[in-house]
Amino acid sequence: MSNLCQLENFEYSCCRDYESKYKHVGQPYVRKDAVEKVTGQATYTVDMELPGMLHAKTLHSPYARARIVSIDMSKARALYGVKACLCGEDANTKVGLYMQDKMVFASGETRYQGEVVAAVAATTEAIAERAISLIEVEYEVLEPVINVDQALEAKTLVHPDINTIQHTVGVFFPQPDTNIASLNTSRRGSLVKGFEEADLIVENEFSLPAVAHVPLETHVTIVEADPYTDKIRIWSSAQSPFALRQMMAAAFDIKESDIEVHIPYVGGAFGGKAGIHLEPLVTLLSKAAGGVPVKLRMTREQEFNYMPTRAGMRGRIKSGVTKDGQITATEIVYDWDSGAYADYGVNVGKTAVYGGLGPYDIPNASIVSNTIYTNKVFSTAYRGFGHLETLWTVERQTDILSQKLGIDPYEFRMMNLLKPGSKTITEETITESSGSPCDCLSAVVKEIGWTGRKTQEEREKEWKTGKVRGKGFAMIQKAPAMPANTATSVIMQMAGDGHVNIMMGAVDYGQGALTALAQIAAQELDIPFDMVKVIPQTNTETNPYDWNTVASKLTFMAGNAVIQASRNMVAQLKDVAARALRCSPDVLAHADGYIYKKHMPEIRIAYKDMALGYAYPDGMGIGGPIISHGVCMADGLTNLDPKSGKGFPALAWTFGAHAVEIELDVESGNIDILKVASAFDIGQVINERMVYSQVVGGVMQGIGSAILEGYKFSPDNVLLNPSFTDNKIPTMKDMPFEVVPIYIENPQLNGPYGARGIAEHTMISVPSAIGNALYEATGINFYRLPLTPENVMLGILSGKKDIK
Amino acid sequence: MTVAELKHDEKGCAMETAHISSARESRVVIDLVVNGERVIEEIEPNMLLLHFLRDKLKLFGAKESCGEGECGACTVLMNGYAVTSCLVLAIEANGAEILTVEGLSKGNELSILQQEFVFQDALQCGFCTPGMLMSARGLLDKNPDPTDEEIREAMAGNLCRCTGYLQIFDAVKRAAEREREEREE
Numbered sequence: 001m002s003n004l005c006q007l008e009n010f011e012y013s014c015c016r017d018y019e020s021k022y023k024h025v026g027q028p029y030v031r032k033d034a035v036e037k038v039t040g041q042a043t044y045t046v047d048m049e050l051p052g053m054l055h056a057k058t059l060h061s062p063y064a065r066a067r068i069v070s071i072d073m074s075k076a077r078a079l080y081g082v083k084a085c086l087c088g089e090d091a092n093t094k095v096g097l098y099m100q101d102k103m104v105f106a107s108g109e110t111r112y113q114g115e116v117v118a119a120v121a122a123t124t125e126a127i128a129e130r131a132i133s134l135i136e137v138e139y140e141v142l143e144p145v146i147n148v149d150q151a152l153e154a155k156t157l158v159h160p161d162i163n164t165i166q167h168t169v170g171v172f173f174p175q176p177d178t179n180i181a182s183l184n185t186s187r188r189g190s191l192v193k194g195f196e197e198a199d200l201i202v203e204n205e206f207s208l209p210a211v212a213h214v215p216l217e218t219h220v221t222i223v224e225a226d227p228y229t230d231k232i233r234i235w236s237s238a239q240s241p242f243a244l245r246q247m248m249a250a251a252f253d254i255k256e257s258d259i260e261v262h263i264p265y266v267g268g269a270f271g272g273k274a275g276i277h278l279e280p281l282v283t284l285l286s287k288a289a290g291g292v293p294v295k296l297r298m299t300r301e302q303e304f305n306y307m308p309t310r311a312g313m314r315g316r317i318k319s320g321v322t323k324d325g326q327i328t329a330t331e332i333v334y335d336w337d338s339g340a341y342a343d344y345g346v347n348v349g350k351t352a353v354y355g356g357l358g359p360y361d362i363p364n365a366s367i368v369s370n371t372i373y374t375n376k377v378f379s380t381a382y383r384g385f386g387h388l389e390t391l392w393t394v395e396r397q398t399d400i401l402s403q404k405l406g407i408d409p410y411e412f413r414m415m416n417l418l419k420p421g422s423k424t425i426t427e428e429t430i431t432e433s434s435g436s437p438c439d440c441l442s443a444v445v446k447e448i449g450w451t452g453r454k455t456q457e458e459r460e461k462e463w464k465t466g467k468v469r470g471k472g473f474a475m476i477q478k479a480p481a482m483p484a485n486t487a488t489s490v491i492m493q494m495a496g497d498g499h500v501n502i503m504m505g506a507v508d509y510g511q512g513a514l515t516a517l518a519q520i521a522a523q524e525l526d527i528p529f530d531m532v533k534v535i536p537q538t539n540t541e542t543n544p545y546d547w548n549t550v551a552s553k554l555t556f557m558a559g560n561a562v563i564q565a566s567r568n569m570v571a572q573l574k575d576v577a578a579r580a581l582r583c584s585p586d587v588l589a590h591a592d593g594y595i596y597k598k599h600m601p602e603i604r605i606a607y608k609d610m611a612l613g614y615a616y617p618d619g620m621g622i623g624g625p626i627i628s629h630g631v632c633m634a635d636g637l638t639n640l641d642p643k644s645g646k647g648f649p650a651l652a653w654t655f656g657a658h659a660v661e662i663e664l665d666v667e668s669g670n671i672d673i674l675k676v677a678s679a680f681d682i683g684q685v686i687n688e689r690m691v692y693s694q695v696v697g698g699v700m701q702g703i704g705s706a707i708l709e710g711y712k713f714s715p716d717n718v719l720l721n722p723s724f725t726d727n728k729i730p731t732m733k734d735m736p737f738e739v740v741p742i743y744i745e746n747p748q749l750n751g752p753y754g755a756r757g758i759a760e761h762t763m764i765s766v767p768s769a770i771g772n773a774l775y776e777a778t779g780i781n782f783y784r785l786p787l788t789p790e791n792v793m794l795g796i797l798s799g800k801k802d803i804k
Numbered sequence: 805m806t807v808a809e810l811k812h813d814e815k816g817c818a819m820e821t822a823h824i825s826s827a828r829e830s831r832v833v834i835d836l837v838v839n840g841e842r843v844i845e846e847i848e849p850n851m852l853l854l855h856f857l858r859d860k861l862k863l864f865g866a867k868e869s870c871g872e873g874e875c876g877a878c879t880v881l882m883n884g885y886a887v888t889s890c891l892v893l894a895i896e897a898n899g900a901e902i903l904t905v906e907g908l909s910k911g912n913e914l915s916i917l918q919q920e921f922v923f924q925d926a927l928q929c930g931f932c933t934p935g936m937l938m939s940a941r942g943l944l945d946k947n948p949d950p951t952d953e954e955i956r957e958a959m960a961g962n963l964c965r966c967t968g969y970l971q972i973f974d975a976v977k978r979a980a981e982r983e984r985e986e987r988e989e
Contacts, residue, residue, distance in 0.1 A: 030922050037930030038918040038937060040865025040905035047864040080820030127820075214965050216869045216877055216931040267867070267931030268965050300870040510928030510966045693925045693971060700968030724874035724963070731960040732969040739970060 018688045018743065024523040025753050028689035032514040033265070033536055042265045045237040046220045046297055053222065054083055056285050056296035057128035059118040059135050060306055061110035064144035064375040064717035065158075068108060068117065068137065075134035076120055081127035084288035085135075087118040091284050095251045097275045099167040099174070099181060099342040101159055102378075104251075104280045109142070111158055111340035112377050113718045114305030121285040121294045144375035144717045148314060148335045151179035151372045158340060158373035171639060172346045179373040181338060182346040186353035186645020187366040188425050194329025194364025198320025202401055205316045205804065206393040208767070208785035209710035210309040210337065213382055214729050217267020219307050220297040221278040225286040230254040232283055233293075235262045239274045240548040242505055245540045247276040252283070262539040266509035270701075271381030272308060273509075274550045275344060304722035309711060311345050311371075311379030312337035313386075315356075315393030320364075325407045327416045329364040332356060334390060336371045339378035346371045348379070348386040351481040354426045354640065354649045356390035358398065359437040359477035361422035361430075367645070375717050381550060383698070387478045387764045388705060392785060395474035395768035400781055408452055409772070410445050413475065414438060418655075426645055430653075433749040435681035435756065437475055437655040443742045444473055444659035447677035459779050466666055469674070470777025473659035474768035476680070476761050479650030480551035484637035486651075488557045489544040492521065492565045494626040498593055498608030500525065500569075502534040502562065505546030506554050511759050512690040513554050517562050519686060520752055524566030527593045527607070544629065552757030555686055556652060557632040559752030565630030570595075576610045576623035635750060652748050654756040656680035658699070658769040660736075664777050669793035671707050671770065673734075679742035680761055684754040688743075691758060695741040698762020704730045706767035707787045834898040838863070839907025847894050853887075854878045856894035857904060865905035865934040869963075876962030879935035879942075880904045886942030888961075905934035908941065916986065917941060917979040924975040928966030936962050940976045948987075950980060 020026025036042040073085045088107030094100050106115045118135050122128040145151045145158050154177065159165060163176045172182040195201060215237075222235040230252070238244055241261040249256040266273065278296050286294040298307060313336050320329035334352045338345035349371030356367050402412040417437045422430045448471050454462075462468045480486075491503045502521060508514045518532040525532075535543075546558070570590050577595035578585040581603060589598045596604035605614070613623045640647040661674045676699050685691050708728050712720040721727040747754025767785055775781050780795060783804045795803035827848055835844045838861060845860055857863045857880070866889055869877035873891040880889045881903040908915050914922070917940055927933045936959070943950055943958035950958065955976050964972065 031925065031927070033930065034922040034925075034927060035914065037927050037933050038905075038914065038921045039909060040863070040934050042930050043864070044867075044931065046867070047858075078815060080817045214963075216875065216929065216963065216965055217867070218869065266929060267869075268929040270965065300872070300875075510930065512928070689925045693928060693967060696968035696970045697928065697966050698968070701965065723872070724870055725872075729963060729965065730969075731963060732956050732973060733960045735956070735969045735973065739968070 018685060020685065022523055022753070024519045024529055026685045026688060027519065029515055029519060029529055029687060030689065031512060032518060032534065033508070044217055044265045044267050045222065045235050046217055048222060048235055048264065050222060050224070050293040053293040053295055054121040054123060054289055055125040055128050056119055056121045056282060056294050057125065057132045058116045058296070058302070059132050060302070061106055061113055061115045061117050063110060063139055063141050064113045065142040066110050066139040067142060068106065068110065069140050070138045071118060072136040073118060076131040079127060079131045079134065081123040082120060082131045083123065084121040084285045085118070085131065086284055086288055093251050093280055093284065095247065095276055095280050097247065097343050098172055098346050099165050101165050102341045104284060112375055114377050115340065116281065116306065119281060119285055121289045145179060146717055147374060148337050148372045151374045154178045158375060170642065172350065173642065181342040181371045181373050182349055184350045184353045184369045185367065185643060186425050186640065188427060189364035191329050191331055191364050191366055195320045197322065197328040199323045200404060201318065201320050202404060203318040204397055204400060204783065205314065206396055206783050207314040208312065208389055208392055210312040210379065211382065211705055211709045211711070212304055212309055212727060213270040213272030215268030215270060215272060218298040218300060218303040219273065219277055220295070221282045222293050222295045223279060223282040223286045224293040225283045225291060227287050227291040230258040232258060233260045234279055235264060236279055237266050237273060238263055239266070239269045239507055239509060239550060241507065241538050241540050242545055243548045244276055244279060248279060251280050260539065260541050262537065263507050264537055266507060269509045270383045271385070271550060274381050274548055277307065300724065301722045304727060305377065305719055308343055308378045308380035310382035311339070311348060313389040315390060317393055317397045319397055319401055321401055321405060323405070325405055325412050325415050327360060327362050330357060330362050332367045332393065334367065334369040336369070336379070337374055337376065338371045339374055339376040341378035342371065343378055344381035345379040347481060348381065351386045352390050353645050354424070355387050355478060356394070357425045358391060358394035359418045359475050359655050360416045361418050362416070365425050367425065376713065377719065383701060383760045384478070384764045385481050385551070385760060388702065388767065391474065391476065391765045392767050395765055396771050396783065399772040399775060410441065410450060413441055417441065426640060426647055426649060428648055428650060432746065434653055435655045435683065435746050435748065436744065437477065437657070439744045439746065440655055440657040440679040440681055441473065441475065443679040443744065444657045444677040447740055447742065448473065448659035448661055448675065450659065454776055456779055463666055467663050468666060468777040469661060469663050470773040470775070471659065471661045472769045472772030472776055473657055474765040474772060476656035476658065476765045477653060478552070478761050478764060479653045480553040480757060482547065482551050482553065482634065484634060484639055486547045486634040487631060488546040488561055489629060489631045490558060490561045490565050491544050491627065491629045492569055494569065494607065494611040496608065496612045498527065498531060498606065498611055500527070500532045502532065503543045504534060504558055505538060505543045506549040506558055507538050508536060509549070511554070511694070512687060513558065515690060516555050516686045517558055520559050520562045521566050524563055525569065526591050552759040552761065553651065555755055556751050556757050559755060560632040561630035563630065563752055565628045568628035568630065569626055572626050572628060573607055573610050576614050577605045579622055580605055580614050652751060652756045654680060654682060654758060654761050656761050658765055660769045660773050662770060662773045662777060664774065664792070666796070669789035669796065671774070671787060671792065673703055673736040675738045675740070676736050677740045677742065678762065679744055680758055681744040681746050681756070682758045683748040683751050683756040684745055685743050686753070686755055691743065692741050694758050695762045696739050699739055699766055700730050700735065702763040702766020703734060703736070705785060706770040710786050832895055834895055836897050836899060837901045839904060849895055851894045852890055853892040853894045853897050854889035857889060863904050863906050867931055867934060869931070876939060877932050877935040879938040879962065881938055881942050884942070884945055886939045903941070905937055908937060916982045917944070920975040920979040920982070924971045924978065926967060926971040926975040932962060932964045936964065936972055940979070943976070944980055944983060948980060948984060
């Protein structure tokens with residue numbers, strides 16, 4: 001109780017200049033899960049112990065591509081305490097999200113260094129580890145497919161069975177006898193015409209390496225798989241319980257209802273815990289061990305080596321512009337180095353054909369996106385879902401175009417940005433309700449104090465001081481990447497004291513849904529925020545369906561579902577109250593926890609007196625427990641036409657812009673981020689405190705991608721930096737000195753209170769803005785990420801103006 | 805069924821017997837104070853302090869994230885100093901005073917530092933939070949009036965992927981102010 005008092009005494013004031021017009025929506029309430037998390041009480045999967053639980057360890061391929069000649073597990077099996085020992089020969093279970101291309105264990109051939117070859121379950125972790133060291137594998141090392149260029153030559157196929165891999169037909173397009181897992185395209189207008197109209201044509205190539213998600217809790221799963229029936233119980237550090245259940249059922253060819261998925265608190269995810277990962281492997285171990293629970297936790301090194309990444313990408317872009325700054329044509333080819341398996345990678349590739357042009361109205365455009373298999377650790381969803389990568393290409397190119405035209409980059413963008421009436425590449429018409437990229441750009445450019453480009457003389461003068469500063473900005477655009485028929489749902493139940501519990505099928509792994517959804521319910525029901533609880537632990541046994549906790553769609557979709565369920569709850573309460581008060585429900589209204597007569601407000605009944613059924617003074621009861629549900633189905637979306645890419649992919653676009661000011665040390669190449677201004681047209685702030693946290697957290701991850709992070713491979717595709725020593729992420733010392741969030745609120749008509757998603761967007765285009773600022777500071781264009789001190793210095797010392 | 809027919813052969817069992825005997829012989833008793841309470845336990849000498857806290861004492865607040873002292877998720881205070889408990893052997897803690905996140909609150913009241921983490925929204929997924937809190941506690945105990953640079957320096961060993969650090973920085977700074985005010989009262 002005293003904890004609650006302390007929080008109640010806390011004055012809910014925004015640190016920033018924001019005022020909400022609503023009682024609960026928009027208010028900066030503290031997180032519902034905060035107290036559990038500052039006291040060490042919050043239980044994560046890694047903290048769980050079950051009776052009789054075994055511990056698993058895995059053996060990984062040291063080679064990017066090799067034939068498994070033999071595996072001898074006899075010594076491991078003989079070890080006391082070992083309960084199960086499995087390898088590819090024991091399991092032919094295939095898994096896959098969009099393409100059924102992955103075996104639980106490498107079978108016949110390993111496809112990346114780090115792929116699991118064998119696994120052991122034993123009574124202790126130490127025995128499991130000893131058993132792993134006793135497994136003898138003989139490999140015949142094969143020539144790996146190193147990168148996208150080699151893969152496109154198709155001399156060696158990463159998946160020789162590519163012509164027969166089962167996949168989502170009509171959405172993904174594997175190319176026969178190649179390493180292309182999916183080729184997606186979109187186009188608008190005529191490129192020939194567009195380039196004819198251009199006064200200037202500029203072609204460039206941009207690239208960025210694979211990057212790790214780095215959730216602080218590594219992947220961890222516990223499975224109890226009944227050996228006598230099909231029943232499987234899973235506890236997992238995962239984002240998407242229902243998608244996981246569905247994929248498990250498909251992989252093992254069993255009923256979805258036989259599978260229970262429980263999600264305790266999740267220690268970070270960022271897309272890397274969407275889909276299906278350790279669960280099938282641990283299921284097989286549990287079955288082999290007689291059905292006892294088995295726990296498998298990835299070490300940090302395994303997390304880097306074995307678990308999926310954000311794909312490396314190369315974007316080749318050709319732009320046509322007129323002298324006065326109109327973009328007449330853009331032609332882009334994106335090549336995604338998706339590694340050994342398609343996973344979410346193919347969907348990232350698909351998303352690039354509608355999200356990869358930037359928020360510009362370009363009458364003639366074409367995008368080709370190749371998701372390519374190579375012998376590397378495979379890729380999956382990562383915060384931004386391809387947009388950070390595509391906008392690194394587009395927004396650096398936009399800056400370079402403005403340099404060549406001699407037009408201010410702000411003016412140049414404003415001329416070409418989407419406005420009401422403009423069309424996207426899929427020929428979706430932008431309206432007032434779509435949000436405004438122009439408002440976002442104007443806001444950040446003003447905040448950062450942009451007054452135009454520096455002259456070369458100014459740059460040279462500043463250079464002599466040893467520190468050079470530069471300002472830069474870039475646009476953001478993203479819509480949820482999801483199937484056209486995506487759905488979510490919530491169930492709301494009122495307790496006898498009028499408190500409300502909400503169950504959802506999605507997971508709050510830190511983004512704040514437990515708090516935001518409670519605010520929406522409190523607003524709709526008009527009860528105190530503290531009277532609403534969203535149940536944090538999700539499971540597929542009792543909670544209602546949600547497609548996936550991804551795509552920055554939860555506030556939007558579950559928010560709408562909560563509105564629907566709340567309104568239904570109010571209708572039920574009114575129905576009971578109408579009978580109790582002997583009037584029509586039409587004359588009733590609700591406020592402050594009561595149903596009352598509009599024209600006689602003193603005649604009223606408290607929610608709590610109807611929550612479990614209303615009792616007349618003589619004891620007779622009517623009504624019954626107040627339980628409601630709400631759903632949200634993505635509305636008006638379609639699959640894209642395979643050739644033209646025409647269709648409606650976007651539930652809601654969130655547009656935005658970042659502006660940064662950086663300082664470069666010309667001796668070391670080190671970049672300090674002095675200030676970041678970030679504007680998003682989010683329609684409506686649901687919780688100012690948490691939106692701010694999304695912005696700061698996303699900007700920081702974006703800074704990581706910009707100046708620090710990236711996988712490095714040896715010439716034979718062995719990962720060289722699978723640790724925090726060599727694969728650093730930002731620390732508090734890399735923190736910008738100032739982050740200014742700007743919330744633009746042009747409401748989305750079908751969003752909850754007009755809100756749009758913001759989670760991923762905050763990270764997108766941070767590298768582009770920093771790259772553009774680096775040009776301002778140095779007069780040098782960089783085309784590759786990351787902009788580490790080493791890469792920046794090598795660029796400067798080369799004396800070139802274009803660092804490709 | 806004879807022993808020979810069982811899954812585990814003589815050699816495997818002999819290995820385990822030898823292992824258990826040698827482990828038993830080398831076991832040591834440690835006597836220490838954890839969150840204000842005396843703890844006496846028999847342990848294997850190679851046990852890490854982190855595993856002692858989690859596996860023996862069932863204090864799951866300290867987290868394992870990298871296991872090599874790079875991320876700070878397992879930070880606890882040992883005799884007042886912030887240490888990464890994945891790099892400390894439990895026997896090194898013999899006779900020491902250990903404070904974990906579970907020992908931060910005063911009774912059932914959150915400490916000022918914990919309150920500020922809540923108010924400043926200095927956490928999202930919460931996995932790094934126990935370690936963050938303990939590094940901050942270690943800093944403020946030794947240096948109640950840290951400069952901005954000293955806060956950045958002291959907290960730089962704790963990785964967080966969610967928050968972007970600004971709120972954590974603000975929480976530590978504000979907690980230092982409030983603790984100072986409280987002392988002066």
